[in-house]
Amino acid sequence: MEQLQHALSEQVKTHPFTPQSPTITAFRAEMPAVGSLLPWLKGQTMFPQYYLNFRDSARCIAAIGKVRSFSSEISAQEFVRQTDLLVVGGLTFDKRATFWLPRMVLEQTDNKLYATLYADGAQNPQSERQAALDAIKTLSNSTALSPVRQPLRIDTQKADENRWCAWVKKAVDAIERGDFTKVVLANETGFVASNPIDGKDFLAESEKQNTGCYHFLYAENPQRTFVGSTPERLFARHNGSIQTEALAGTAAMSEDPIQNQREAAWLLSDPKNDNENLLVVQDICDNLANYVRRLDVGEVGLKQLRRVQHLRRRIQAELKPPFSDAACLQAIHPTAAVSGLPQKKALDFLKNTENFDRTWYAGTLGVMTKNHSEFCVTIRSAFIESNKIRVFAGAGIVAGSVPLLEWREIERKASGLLTLLTHHGE
């Protein structure tokens, strides 16, 4: 990190910081890859803080501070197109957009660590120079990660087993009446721990145990951190190609490989779960239709995790120019994997049934650049506030859904995060 500090200070010292230049300057430096970026992030006091460890590559981003903000996906995209810089952020479940250009971004790939520091020419030159120098100092801050295991006590639950089963029954009745074909109900459960839970420690433990996922963290301020480990991609775009997927339909996973295989065979042949998945395929394909010139849906496969396994169909498409991330976000989020189908009817049902605001749960977080953008779906997630944690989990309700089985499904999904606190790691 000293290497990065030195290289960046040299650049900042010689930069003119001309008054009222509208442009953003990016100062860049690189060094060989280090271990996890989470100890660095844990050592920071600058907010917002953002972290995204990608699912299918070694790429990982950690960012602090904010130089510019964008309250719509369109304005974020315009900025990215004009400047060729990166923005981070996303959309809440109900599509409120928050994107920003951070002050400092660390990006790690297989073998390199890149640091980029941004300075805004539209700001006062003296204060921008100072802000840049302050950001460079953060590179030497780092706090060792600590274990997170501790006793938890359940505090509040938006739906207990009985209420959940009533919600599911109401949904199945509405499906039988023909109001909609799928709705994804969710629950929020709050727990109290004896000591404060550190979001970075928690996520580091999740990275160890919940492999095969995107790991994300977003903290707007020191009081509240949104974290999670999701198996689900919203989309990844490389120039004009996008890769998305229908991830829906669930069976149990345990430490018993024979049992897991039995569950997998059942999942792959169960019509109710296949229907859950196919409705997501239909939703994504219909919503992308206007923006693509070719679209392929892959064969059904399995996405196996620590506590659950899912059906997955990969979807690959060629976008029509001008390859718009904003259009993709608006077209497919929230997919029928987290909302339902038809969407409007399903969302109305959720508004009248769920007794909490989802905010960032089942939203999307990612990064946007001119040529490459990637967003995950923020399920398997939680809010951490001091010694309290609120965990979210949902399940797709379709014709044939059995309330008690859907209850077990959401309890298993939530356990992916909760067992990090309550069980012994390896």
Ligand SMILES: C=C(O[C@@H]1C=C(C(=O)O)C=C[C@H]1O)C(=O)O
């Ligand atoms: C809504 C969630 O997961 C979604 C619902 C699934 C299902 O019902 O089978 C599977 C994966 C996700 O599409 C969640 O984990 O909160």
Ligand SMILES: [Mg+2]
């Ligand atoms: Mg399900």
